[in-house]
Amino acid sequence: MAFEPPQRLVRALGETAPDGDDWLEKLPEAAHQAVALRELTVERVQVPGGRSSLVMLVRRADGTPAVLKLAPPRARPESERAALAHWAGTGAVQLLSEPPVEGVLLLERLHPDVSVRSLPEAKALLEAAGTLRRLWVEPPDEHPFETVAARTERQATAMRASGFTEVAALVEAALAAREELLAAPPERRLLHGTFRQSKVLAGERMPWLAVGPDPVVGECAFDLARLVRDRVEDLIASPSGAATTRRRVKRLAESLDVDQERLRGWTLFRAVESGVRALRVGRPKDAELLLEFAGWL
Incomplete structure (x- = not known):
């Protein structure tokens, strides 16, 4: 073959x-x-x-x-x-x-063609969040995993060097949010690192199981931030997208006992970082969606 x-x-x-x-x-x-x-x-x-x-x-x-x-x-x-x-x-x-x-x-x-994205949006977010909660455990002693601080430092360096003047204000806001968040992290957990609805597949042992981690050690809000922007194309297309995004931040923070402002800050940083990276590699449509979303935060 x-x-x-x-x-x-x-x-x-x-x-x-x-x-x-x-x-x-x-x-x-x-x-x-x-x-x-x-x-x-x-x-x-x-x-x-x-x-x-x-x-x-x-x-x-x-x-x-x-x-x-x-x-x-x-x-x-x-x-x-x-x-x-x-x-x-x-x-x-x-x-x-x-x-x-x-x-x-x-x-x-697992069932590779059946992800939690197949569910209605509200149910999908609920099931995904429940799966994510089970992953947030203490990391092993002398673990081999990258930390949130180290990973985002590499990302921040690339953002500073990007030179995209049209998004300079968003980049500065994202970098400032990161500095504030890293000053006093509330917990230290093993995180999935790249969690979203498409990374949760139907299984036999349990209804839903996560796949494809890029694990990192840090605070839970960093992990949850990527889930906030799931189905971003639908959010952008909706007249109430900005309000829906803010409600989603509040609902997810409350359901997983995560500080709402910390979740908002990491969502901003991760969306801007992804948007700038999309610009850098020549995906302007993806960048436009991500940066518009970031502007709502």
Whole structure:
């Protein structure tokens, strides 16, 4: 079977590929090796798939369905492995036992085409928030995970260097919010890092389980901030989008016992950071949506 990466993955990795990176070129052979080593039968490559990894639906030698995931080092797959091992299936997809190979994960099979986004919006937010709450646990001692402070420092540096004068005021507001938030973080938890409705899939063990973490250690409001802007295109298209966004911040903060102003601040920072990054890599439509949303906060 040919293991050609989906075009969505090719485009996304191409936006951030460092000079000389050849992971995509080596991917078909790496996939063949990963399948053969584990004596797997491949059913199909998941399409359109994700933006940072190749995902294949497979069966193990005993017929058990599973998922094989291959990701480049810049997607931090070993950090994902460590987080999934720590969660041990509570709120997240289960990491299956195997001899670990760098950049390759064998995972419990969920229902890959059924995410919480298939639910009506209010129900989807409720189910997603409930899933996220289960992931917020104490990190292990001497953990390998990046901190919110370190991750956002890299992002802040890129924002300062962007040079997009038309969004300079939003960038300054986002950077100021970050500085204030980092001055006194209220808790230290293991976070999903990139949580949104599409990262919550239907399962058998539990109705909904999270997938695809980019784990980070920090305060819960940082994790919840990405969920606030879910379905941003619908918010922007709505005449009441700004009011709906503010109500969503209030409702999610109250339901998960997160400080509302801290959630608003991290939502602002993360939306502006994503918008500036979209401008930088040539996705102006995405940038326009994100930055308009940020202006409502």
